[in-house]
Structure formats: structure tokens, C-alpha cells
Amino acid sequence: MRAKGILPTFHECPYCHGKKIGRIRRGLYKCYQCRKEWSRRRGSKLEKYRVTLQKVLLAVKLFELETSVRKASHQLGLAYNTTYTLYDLIRKTILHLTTNNNRFSGEIEVDESYFGGRRKGKRGRGAPNKIPVFGILERGGKVRVEVVDDVKGDTLLNLSLKKVKRGSLVYTDKFRSYDGLVSYGFKHERIDHGLKFANGKVYINGIEGFWSFAKDRLMKYHGVDPEKFPLYLKELEFRYNYRNSDLFDVVMRQLKM
Template sequence: MCAKKGHHFCPNCGRSNPYHLASGRYRCRRCKSDFNLFSGRWLSSVRPPPVQWLWMIKLFVLEVSTNTAASELEISYPTALRAMDAIRGAIMDSSQVPKELEGEVEADESYFGGRRKGKRGRGAAGKVPVFGIIERKGRV
């Protein structure tokens, strides 16, 4: 949103303290451009109603797949995917976890699934690979 610490700012020139228009939009005092709180963001071009955003967050919390969420909300799959990615990005941006691993790291992989009897070789075909990385002195 075009707001820092509760104060609105122009997405074009960055100046704060725009004035409010009757249409619900804002106008910059310096460059005279009109904008709303979502101007300059991909959110401004997607435009699902806020009610759909709340439902999308609820479905995200319930771990519903993107395809199911798209059909439940009657929106396209790409729109639902971008919304789910935006929710994931917001969670990552607000978390205190560093984005890159530092120092010594440990990595391990394993394959899960049923055994195939009489199969030669390593037997990883048809199994689900699970891979994990953690910092040696980091928190889990």
C-alpha cells in the first residue's frame, strides 16, 4: 500500500501528505497525480474484491490448494496463484528469519513411498523425494 507509518505517499514522486478526493482516491500536492492505496502494485491490476482476499487468506490458512481456491472463489487459476504467492511473500517479509542461510549448513535427502519388490537399482522411482537444509547453529 502507498502508506508509511500511517501516512500516505505518492507512488510517482514519493512525497507524503497528499489530499483526499471525493472519489476515494488521493492527489499528490507536488506532481498532481491521482492514485489510490494500491497504485503501483500488482494488486491494483488484479482487483479481486476485499471479501475475496479475506476468503483467499482463510483458504490459505486451511491449506487448500490453489486450484481448489480458484474454483471456490470463481476466479482464474493465475489470479489465485498470484494471490497465494502474495500471501506467502507477506509472511516471509514479516518473519524474523533471515532469507539466506549463513555459515555452515547441513543438508539431507530421503525418499518416501512403498517398496517395489524385485526391482533392481536404487529403487527411487515412484517415491517422493524430501530435501532439507538447516544452519548448523541456527534455530529450527
């Protein structure tokens, strides 16, 4: 069964550390020294959930397939809120894979984009009611994205310092917030969208491809609570970085941790 390993194996009592333990009924253990009982889910990420392992497995599969919560709740035979909570658990579980502190190096593409509902009026930089997101892509590697308060030079340059090694070659557009990259110790090449889209290696097609990838998928949600948006954004970062992997297996490995 693929769920094997999600739940811990008990060799002693978690309360008194006694060795005289046994299963008294399905899913429940007992210590014959201190007389305490506990669930086999104790200490696992599923400890607080009263959903069968089979349904957890199916929920992970439906999440991998980008099935909506409403459709998944029907297929699982669970209430909408229960299914939503399971999806939320999965998103928080894979968040661990997006918090790597290793800094990117080599050839890097940097850009910022804006997320939010479709509204009339100004779009792009400075548009009201939009959430600014900063993105960094390591060519031949992964992407990292983060919600930011603003796209001022200090904000973007400080994030670049945290996530990219000095000496790396950074490609950006001509936005003035990137003016200080060289003084921060980076090599810097700019692309001018008004003149040409790509000039040899001077392009940011990779990070712009991620923006399209992310926005296409967010459209399916028909709106995301702004408070939850950072979690959904990290899910999209995860899906993009592991798009050539078996997402089911990746999520299952994280649930076992």
C-alpha cells in the same frame, strides 16, 4: 477489519512529496500540487492485483485451510488463474520466514529424502526422476529443508556448515556422506535403522516426521511442476514450523511488510 495495515497510509504525495493530497474516489488518491493520482495499493504487495481486500482475506484463510486452488476459485468467485496467482503471492510472501540465516545449535537431526511421482523400480537413494532434498531439524526448534543437486558428502557437509554451528551434536543415519561431520567440527552420533530405530537420544524421528508431514500434503496436489517444487517445499517447511500458530495471522503480518 483484519486487513487494516496491509495497505500503506499516505500523508504526502509519493511523486512530489507534497502535503496537499486527498481521496478523489474509493481506492484512489490525488495530489493537488503535482496533479498526479495513485492507487491506495501503491507500494504494497497487492499493488498489481485487482482483487478486493475481502477476497484477499478469504484467499489467505482458504490457503491456511489447505483448500485446493480449484475449490478456492469457486468459493472466491474468481478465475482459476487469478486464484492460483493469489496463492503464489502467499507462498512467495511466507518465503521470507524460511530464509533466516541464523544457524541451528544444540542437538540436531540431519537426513535426506527424495520427492517425486510414484514410479516402479528403485526407490530412495539413487532413484531416477526423484528430487533430492536435504533436511535439518533442531530439537525443540524448527526444521529447514533445501533442494540439492546431489547427496554427495561435499554437498551435504557444506550445507551443514552453513546452517549448523560447529560443536553441535548431529544425529544421522549411517549414510556415508555424513562421514566427515567430525572433521568439520561437529559431534556426531549415528543411528542404524537395520539394528534399532532409537537408542536413547540417538534417533532421527523428528526429521523423518517432517518427511511424512510433507509427503502426505504433497499428495493432495496430484503432482507439482518441478520448477515450482522448491516454493511448495518451503511452504511445507513454513506449515511445519508454524503448525502450532495461527497461520492466518502469520501470513497477514508478512503481507503487511
